[in-house]
Every structure is written in C-alpha cells, then in structure tokens.
Amino acid sequence: xxxxxxxxxxxxxxxxxxxxxxxxxxxxxxxxxxxxxxxxxxxxxxxxxxxxxxxxxxxxxxxxxxxxxxxxxxxxxxxxxxxxxxxxxxxxxxxxxxxxxxxxxxxxxxxxxxxxxxxxxxxxxxxxxxxxxxxxxxxxxxxxxxxxxxxxxxxxxxxxxxxxxxxxxxxxxxxxxxxxxxxxxxxxxxxxxxxxxxxxxxxxxxxxxxxxxxxxxxxxxxxxxxxxxxxxxxxxxxxxxxxxxxxxxxxxxxxxxxxxxxxxxxxxxxxxxxxxxxxxxxxxxxxxxxxxxxxxxxxxxxxxxxxxxxxxxxxxxxxxxxxxxxxxxxxxxxxxxxxxxxxxxxxxxxxxxxxxxxxxxxxxxxxxxxxxxxxxxxxxxxxxxxxxxxxxxxxxxxxxxxxxxxxxxxxxxxxxxxxxxxxxxxxxxxxxxxxxx
Amino acid sequence: xxxxxxxxxxxxxxxxxxxxxxxxxxxxxxxxxxxxxxxxxxxxxxxxxxxxxxxxxxxxxxxxxxxxxxxxxxxxxxxxxxxxxxxxxxxxxxxxxxxxxxxxxxxxxxxxxxxxxxxxxxxxxxxxxxxxxxxxxxxxxxxxxxxxxxxxxxxxxxxxxxxxxxxxxxxxxxxxxxxxxxxxxxxxxxxxxxxxxxxxxxxxxxxxxxxxxxxxxxxxxxxxxxxxxxxxxxxxxxxxxxxxxxxxxxxxxxxxxxxxxxxxxxxxxxxxxxxxxxxxxxxxxxxxxxxxxxxxxxxxxxxxxxxxxxxxxxxxxxxxxxxxxxxxxxxxxxxxxxxxxxxxxxxxxxxxxxxxxxxxxxxxxxxxxxxxxxxxxxxxxxxx
Numbered sequence: 001x002x003x004x005x006x007x008x009x010x011x012x013x014x015x016x017x018x019x020x021x022x023x024x025x026x027x028x029x030x031x032x033x034x035x036x037x038x039x040x041x042x043x044x045x046x047x048x049x050x051x052x053x054x055x056x057x058x059x060x061x062x063x064x065x066x067x068x069x070x071x072x073x074x075x076x077x078x079x080x081x082x083x084x085x086x087x088x089x090x091x092x093x094x095x096x097x098x099x100x101x102x103x104x105x106x107x108x109x110x111x112x113x114x115x116x117x118x119x120x121x122x123x124x125x126x127x128x129x130x131x132x133x134x135x136x137x138x139x140x141x142x143x144x145x146x147x148x149x150x151x152x153x154x155x156x157x158x159x160x161x162x163x164x165x166x167x168x169x170x171x172x173x174x175x176x177x178x179x180x181x182x183x184x185x186x187x188x189x190x191x192x193x194x195x196x197x198x199x200x201x202x203x204x205x206x207x208x209x210x211x212x213x214x215x216x217x218x219x220x221x222x223x224x225x226x227x228x229x230x231x232x233x234x235x236x237x238x239x240x241x242x243x244x245x246x247x248x249x250x251x252x253x254x255x256x257x258x259x260x261x262x263x264x265x266x267x268x269x270x271x272x273x274x275x276x277x278x279x280x281x282x283x284x285x286x287x288x289x290x291x292x293x294x295x296x297x298x299x300x301x302x303x304x305x306x307x308x309x310x311x312x313x314x315x316x317x318x319x320x321x322x323x324x325x326x327x328x329x330x331x332x333x334x335x336x337x338x339x340x341x342x343x344x345x346x347x348x349x350x351x352x353x354x355x356x357x358x359x360x361x362x363x364x365x366x367x368x369x370x371x372x373x374x375x376x377x378x379x380x381x382x383x384x385x386x387x388x389x390x391x392x393x394x395x396x397x398x399x400x401x402x403x404x405x406x407x408x409x410x411x412x413x414x415x416x417x418x419x420x421x422x423x424x425x426x427x428x429x430x431x432x433x434x435x436x437x
Numbered sequence: 438x439x440x441x442x443x444x445x446x447x448x449x450x451x452x453x454x455x456x457x458x459x460x461x462x463x464x465x466x467x468x469x470x471x472x473x474x475x476x477x478x479x480x481x482x483x484x485x486x487x488x489x490x491x492x493x494x495x496x497x498x499x500x501x502x503x504x505x506x507x508x509x510x511x512x513x514x515x516x517x518x519x520x521x522x523x524x525x526x527x528x529x530x531x532x533x534x535x536x537x538x539x540x541x542x543x544x545x546x547x548x549x550x551x552x553x554x555x556x557x558x559x560x561x562x563x564x565x566x567x568x569x570x571x572x573x574x575x576x577x578x579x580x581x582x583x584x585x586x587x588x589x590x591x592x593x594x595x596x597x598x599x600x601x602x603x604x605x606x607x608x609x610x611x612x613x614x615x616x617x618x619x620x621x622x623x624x625x626x627x628x629x630x631x632x633x634x635x636x637x638x639x640x641x642x643x644x645x646x647x648x649x650x651x652x653x654x655x656x657x658x659x660x661x662x663x664x665x666x667x668x669x670x671x672x673x674x675x676x677x678x679x680x681x682x683x684x685x686x687x688x689x690x691x692x693x694x695x696x697x698x699x700x701x702x703x704x705x706x707x708x709x710x711x712x713x714x715x716x717x718x719x720x721x722x723x724x725x726x727x728x729x730x731x732x733x734x735x736x737x738x739x740x741x742x743x744x745x746x747x748x749x750x751x752x753x754x755x756x757x758x759x760x761x762x763x764x765x766x767x768x769x770x771x772x773x774x775x776x777x778x779x780x781x782x783x784x785x786x787x788x789x790x791x792x793x794x795x796x797x798x799x800x801x802x803x804x805x806x807x808x809x810x811x812x813x814x815x816x817x818x819x820x821x
Contacts, residue, residue: 010643238533239519267531289533297535297561299528321526325561331591 005032005227005278007305009318012339015325016332022291024300026322027249027339028233031280042227043145045102046083046220047135047176048073051153053089055186056122062154062183063122065209069216071114073150076220077105082145084138085113089124090159092134102138125159128195129168136172143310146229146275147176149199150219152212154184157191165191169198173259174230177201177274179219182421183209185413189420197254200274205421207414225277231317232270233283234263234304241300242288246271249343250282253350253424264314270306282428284343285322292326300324342382342429349378349387353423357394357416360407369395369407377403384427390419501611502547504569506600507539515541538562540596544771547571549800550581550658551770552793553778557748558786564588565746565791566599568607572614581658581799582610584627585791587671587746589650589719593641598649602720605634606655620657620664621731627655628666628720628729635721648722654687656744658799662735663742668718670694671791672750675734676741680760683740686732690718704754714747741766742795743777748788752781763794770794 013026050070056063070085077083082102085095094100096113103109131151139147157165172178178199180192183206196203206212233256237243248254260269273281287300301322306314327333356371372395379388380400393415395405478485483494490500514521514529514537521531528535540563541556547569556563566586573579586603588595606627613623631653641647652669663686665673670689677683688698693713696702707713718725741763753759762780766773774792781790 238529239531241533295557295559295561299526299533299535302526302528321528328559 005276007032007276007317009303009305009320011303011320011322012337013322014333014335014337014340015323016327016329016335017292017324018333019294019326019328020291021326021333022289023244024287024289024322024324025337025340025344026285026301026303027337027343028283028285028303028320028322029280029339030283030305030318032228032276032317033278043142044078044081044224044226045139045142045145045147045176046077046081046223047086047102047138047147047149048083048216049086049088049092049131049135049149049151050095050117050120051089051126051155051183052087052093052120052122052124053126053153053155054123055155055184061209063120065183065212066152067117067120069152069212070117070120072213073216073220074105074110074113074117076217076224077110078224079105081105081224082142083109083113085117086131086134086138087120088126088128088131088151088153090127090130091124092127092130094134095120100134100137102142126153126155126157127160127164128153128157129160129164132165132168132172132178132195135178136168136175139176146223146226148223148226148275149176149178149201150216151178151180151192151195152216153180153182153187153192155186156188165195169195173198174272177223179203179223181206181212181215181219182417183212185417189417193421193424200254200272202252203421205414205417207418222277223275226275227278228276228307228317230308231273231276232261232306232308232314233273234268234270234306234314234316235285236263236265236268236302236304237287237300238289238298239267240290243269243301244286244288245284246286247284247347248273248281249284249347250280250426250428253347253426256283273305282339282343284340284347287322289324292324294326294328296324296326298324339429343426345378345382346384346426346429349375349382349384350423350426352378353387353391353419357420365407369405372407373403373405375403376400376405382427382429386425386427387419387423390415390422394419500572501615502571503607503611504545504547504552504567506566506568506604507543509539512537535561540566544775545569546769546771547581549579549770550583550793550795551774552583552585552744552791553771553774554791555748555778555782555786555789557789558782560590560789562596563789564590564595564599565748565789566596566603567744567791567793568603569793570607570611572611578660579799580614580660581656581795582607582614583656583742583744583793583795584610584653585655585671585744585746585793586631586651586653586720587669587748587789587791589652589669589716589721592650592721593644593647594638594649595651597638598635598651598721599653601634601638602631602651602653606631606653610655610657614657614659620659620661621733624655624657624664624666624731625728628653628668632720632724638721640722650719650721650724652690652716652719652746654744656742656793656795658742658795658797662733663797665732665734666729668720668724668729669716670714671744671746674743674745674750674756674759675736676743676756676760676763677736678738678740678765680757683756683760685756686734688730690730691716736797740797741770741773742797744791744793744795745777746789746791748786748790749777749781749792751788752784753777766794766796770796 010029087093096116179201180196180203245257256271304319305317352371352375360368398404478492480497481495516534519532521529523530524536544553568584570582584603584606586599588599609627609630654667654671657664667687670691673686692715693707696707777792778790
C-alpha cells in the first residue's frame, strides 16, 4: 500500500467513577490527514447501480435525472479506476460493459459508458438483493482495491422477500461500501438505511431530481479520496468486562455493536469502519467493567484503529486508552465530559426522531408528539440547527425549553423522509473542533 | 539521573562504610586476599584509597551515598484474582489492572536516614516521592539530606512532578553542600531548581492549562543544626527523646495552615473545613514566586527528625504522638518508618504515605540496638 494517511486518535472521557460504579463511556475521536500528494496511487473500483424500474418514469424527470447523474458520476471516476454500471429492476442487468467485469476508466470507456447510460429506459420491478449480488460479483478479483458502489432507487424492494435482501447484504458485508440515494418519496427510509449501514455507507433523500447529478459527483469524488480500504476499530476490554455498544456518532450515527468480528485474541474484537480518506469520525464506546472500589484503577478498553489489507495483514494506525479510576472525590467523579454528554444527547435525539416518526405513521399521536417534542428540545440544546430546521417542518413549536410541540396536520412526504434520513447526522462537538461538520 | 548503579542501598556496601570497615576485614574469600585490602569502589569495584573523594577508575562519588529511585518491579498482575503476567501500555493484558508499580511501596535505608513510601489504600498510584543522601566519611559527622515530595493529585501526572522535584532538590543540595554553601542558601536553591524542573515538564496535551505540581519538604542535618525548607503541606517534625518536647517544624502552606497561623480558627475548627487541605503553595507552573519557607532548628539533645507527607500526619498530627510512635527509633530507622506508615495504613490509608526518619545528632546508630516492646507489639499488629 502506498503512503498512508496519518491517523490521530483522541479519547474523551471522565475516567473517574464513584465507588461501585461499573459503566465506562468514552468518545474516541479519529482524524486522518491525507498523506502527502493525496491518494491517487490508491487502487479503487467502482460500481453504479441505477434503479430502472417502471416507476422511474412517473414522473419521467426521475429517469432523466438518473441518467444525467450517472453520466456525471462516470466523469468523476479517476483515470484507471475499473468501473461498471448496472441497471436494477426485478433483476440486475449490465449496462456497461456488456458483460460482467470492470473496465478501467479512460476517455473511450467513459464515452462508451455514457452512451449506454443515455439509452437507459424504465420498466420492470425492484429487487435490490439482485443488484447487490451483481455488484459483488463484479468486484471479484479486485481484492486489493478500495471497492465502492452507489445504489439509486425510487421505490420499495417489493419484488423479492425481505430475507432475500438480508441474505444479499450479509454476503456483501465487508466486500464493498455502498452509498444509497432515494429519489422521490416512494422508497422506504428504513429499508435503504438497512443497506447503507450494512455496507458502511451513507443514505440520503434526493427530493429534487435536478440535484442528483451534483450529489453523485460528490459521492464519487469522496470515494476517490479514500486512501485506506478496510479500517477497523480494534477494541480490547478486560476479562469479565462487557462491551455494551460501539457506535460511530459523527458525522452520522451508525451502531457497530452487532458487527463485531473476532480479533487477534479472545478479549479483542474488530468493528468495521470501511474506507478512510482525509476525514474525521467520532465513536462512542460503552463498557461495563467489574465494579471497583475507591483507589482502584483499570484499563477499561484499548481502542486501536487498524488497516487490514487484502492478505489479512493488520497495520495499527493509532490507538487510545479508556480508563476507569474509582474515587470518592465528587469533584472528580461528578465532572461531566462535554464530548460524551453531547454525543449521548445527539444519539437520544436521533432515537427520539425515529420513534416519533414511527409513532406518527402508526397513528399513535400522543407518543409522536411527546417524542418529537423531546427531539425539538434536544436539538436546541445541542445546537443541531439543521435537525431543528427539519423538525420545524413536521411540528409547530409552542415552547422550545420544555419541548412542547403540536404535530402539523399537513406534512409533505419529502419533509418527513428528509427528517427521517438525516436524523442520524450529528453536529460535531468537543474541544478543538469547529461547529460545522 | 544518577550514574551509580546500586539498586537498593540495603544490599549494597556503602562507600563510607566500605572505606571504614573493609580496611580491617575482608568478608569474602579471606584466603585469596590474606592482606587487608584497600577499600573498593561500590560502583566499579576498583581499589580506592581511604582519602579519595572520587574513584579514579569510574569517577563515582565516594563521599556521597544516595538513595536510588524505585526500580522496575516486574512480576505478575497485582490483582488477586488474575493470572495475567504480560502488560501493555502499563496495564495487565488480561484484567486491565495497572502494571505493578515499583513506587507502590519501597524503602530506602542509608543508616543515619531511612524512609518508606507507600501508595496507601485509596489512591490508584503513589504520587509521593523521597530522595535521601548522606555526605561524608565515617570518621567525620555526616551531613544528612532528606527530601519528601507529594504530587498534587489534581494536577497532570503528579507522580512525575514529585519525582522530578525530589531528585533535582536532592542533587542540588548534595552539590551545594559539597561546595561549602551554607545549608540555608543550599535549601533555597534546591527549591528554585526543583520548581524549574517541574515547570520544564510538558503540560497536559489535552488541557495545556493543567500543568504539573508537587509539594516538597527538605531537611539538612549538619553540624549547624537542622535546616528545614518547605512549600506546601508536607511536614517536618522534631521527635524529642522526651515526647512532650516534640514539635512540628513546618507551617502548612494550606488553607487550614493559614487559618491556624493567623489565629482565625483553632486547629480543630480549621481541619473540619472542606477547604482544609487546599494547598496555597506548590512547585510547578502558576506557583506563587516566593522563596521557600525556611527554618533552622538546633535541638538540645538527641532525637529524631521526621519528614512526611500528609498521608501520614493526617492520621497522627500531634508531634508528641508521633514521637511516642517512633519510640526513639530503637530497632532501626527503617523498621520505625515502616511502623509509622503502617499506622496510617491501618487508619484507612486514604492518601499516599511517606515517612523519612533521620537520627539527631547525625551519626551512625549502634547496629545492635534493641527493639523496644512498644515497637515490637506494633509490628506484630501490622503483620495481621
């Protein structure tokens, strides 16, 4: 692997626990700075999956936007990066090249791909598991490359069983990362989020088709900036301890707890974080240790960041220590770590939005009002203005401080889905960081 | 750091003793060396002349004996129910307990001065440190140096501050006194150098406003009496052979000390306040820039000098009580220092404990001193 970016790992926590306490919370903040000269030597591979189901023609602007966006994405692929375009319906079909392999990007392959894309038409059903399975086959043999896919859809995954999609996802996990985009308002946020979180990508709504091309271009540029492919959080916890959760909390919340894979020894587990470019991400780790008494000290967790290459060799990129020190000094044990507290608040905010919208869908308006009111209060407290703005399209705020709200009687599907998809985005917190994310 | 490599003084023939005693008797293989040999350098083993100040082979200082800092302990995990034996980043690879720390408990004995320092029961590490030295040959009365430091627990890595301060101060005292400087200016210089040493340590990278800090007391026992210097709330006591004549030689630089000193509160009232132990002076960044507190004391008769951290005197603050506890140091200074530390541990060991004892006048105590009944019964109680 060529020059790797520099990683720095910082741990934020209050390591002091009261006598008998056993839960340790910490924010592990990881920043990577691009290696000198950027990452153009890094090998990459790219697949674009475009929904071509019949509904893409209603309205026809969706299909034309998808074509345009795919062409913009093709233009953004770096020279030499193998790529392919897949048309997704109730089956998966090669658009470019005509057979199942990846073609290196150059002027002629880009032109040929764009010509093929311009001929795309809508017709058929939706079976995303099929699309993903084809993408997985296309990436075969590109084990040394950073493998990335885009999945665009406008509808529900209705032409296969949920178990088919689940099976496809479990095969694709760890094979490639996938950013998902929903166009229009007929797709299901929870379904697409399942795909994006399993494949360590993002999910977003593109309510206005005319913005899709810019979005695709950014996704590809972001993917081309990745310099390290398979990066994992390697978490050691002492014997007898229990890792309650491991979550990415910034730039968006992704619960990694269920993704643990065995590490180099029984006390260590690896959590996948996908590919990294020059970026920063924060993780929250919660460990239940055996309770100590005043004067005891314990290493509650060691959080390493490791890059695993195609041959399974791990390189340590950085490391942070999470400690527990039991004290009877309230000045020590009572101190609240702002970074931990803020992210805990933002996680609760995301939960409140999800639960509130879910209740609203199910007609449980009391719960919806209470949860979304709570969300409004938390968003205000944490300074998450973007989420506060999205919430204001779903509820009318009577009193910000107490979180007293009324559900709006008319809410556009786009506004509700935007709030739902973006509820997991967090605002950067903590010292030495600026407010924007 | 010291260049001499002896690890524990107790096992090492000290230079002054070597100069004196090995002249008449050679302990090992007398047949191989039938003639009385010259004394040898404790560092390199080369022969040296009794009047030499330095070893001509390796340059070791033959006239100064120094206590060594704690040496790496090694060994298995200190957690009772853990079988771990390997450590990474200072923690057990199995249970996460801190690696055995040589500073958890260690003892140093230079004959005329001896001390013990202990983590106690309620702190995760020992942030106290002690550095001792004895200058002079056995023919003349030695000059004894003792430094006790207590890292300020709310500061960044306080154990590094106390270690830097105590070593720096001890070395400054040794050099200054050997140059012939008077003990008072040597003491003031030692505090200045120790302060600089703590300031020079890097601050908390996560919070640059949080520097390192330590309190310190120093004692020089020489022909001109007992010279005591202090900054903070570690103390020096005079323990008279008549316990009632004992007294504390320092005045705490703490909120309670200030309140008692200016008569605002009684001792009892002052120590009830939650502010009682808030220290007003320390060594390290942000410390008030004043010369160290200084006191010279010339006792009427024999006794002991005790330098200790608040982890000891919190349990036994009274000078007379400490004198009765020390019982004249019969049985040896080191066992006595241990017995005093044990009282603090039995009382709860809430803080790190350091107790250093020096004999006045500073001459080698008789090796065959009988333990008193009081000390014996105390030791038995501790072993349980």
